[in-house]
Amino acid sequence: LLDLLEKQSELMLDGPIAEVAFLEKAASYVGLTRKALETALRRGEMPGHKKRKNPEDESSGGRWIFNVKAWNKLADELPELEPPEWHHWKDYWTYDRRSRKFQQVKKEDCLKVDGRRVYKPRKSKLEQASGN
Numbered sequence: 001l002l003d004l005l006e007k008q009s010e011l012m013l014d015g016p017i018a019e020v021a022f023l024e025k026a027a028s029y030v031g032l033t034r035k036a037l038e039t040a041l042r043r044g045e046m047p048g049h050k051k052r053k054n055p056e057d058e059s060s061g062g063r064w065i066f067n068v069k070a071w072n073k074l075a076d077e078l079p080e081l082e083p084p085e086w087h088h089w090k091d092y093w094t095y096d097r098r099s100r101k102f103q104q105v106k107k108e109d110c111l112k113v114d115g116r117r118v119y120k121p122r123k124s125k126l127e128q129a130s131g132n
Contacts, residue, residue: 019069026066038064047071 017029026048027037040046047070052062079087 017068019067020065021068023064023066026068029068030066030071037066041066047074 017025021029023034023038027034030037030046032040037046041048041050041064047067048065049067050062050064052058052060054060
């Protein structure tokens, strides 16, 4: 049993992953433990489904299958939803060492509060949906 546990903890991905994967490989791919991913799948927080031994019986056992394709699609969409200040991490990588300056922040991305320039607050999902 100890050998089996050691082998599971040393799972490494070699090459591209399939569009769907069982828990062990999927957990390694997304950077979670197997138990954390299983809990997230059960709660409906991650894309996946349970392949049951008896599909007609909800209480039957089975294995969780993680949808890697849906996860990757979401990862591509997320940066577009982030506020402008989230994208400033890129400045670290585009820093011009000769001029010793970071890229300029756009003034329209900022507001003035008490004479200081601050980033605009991010709108909530409810505000975005109502168009305010």
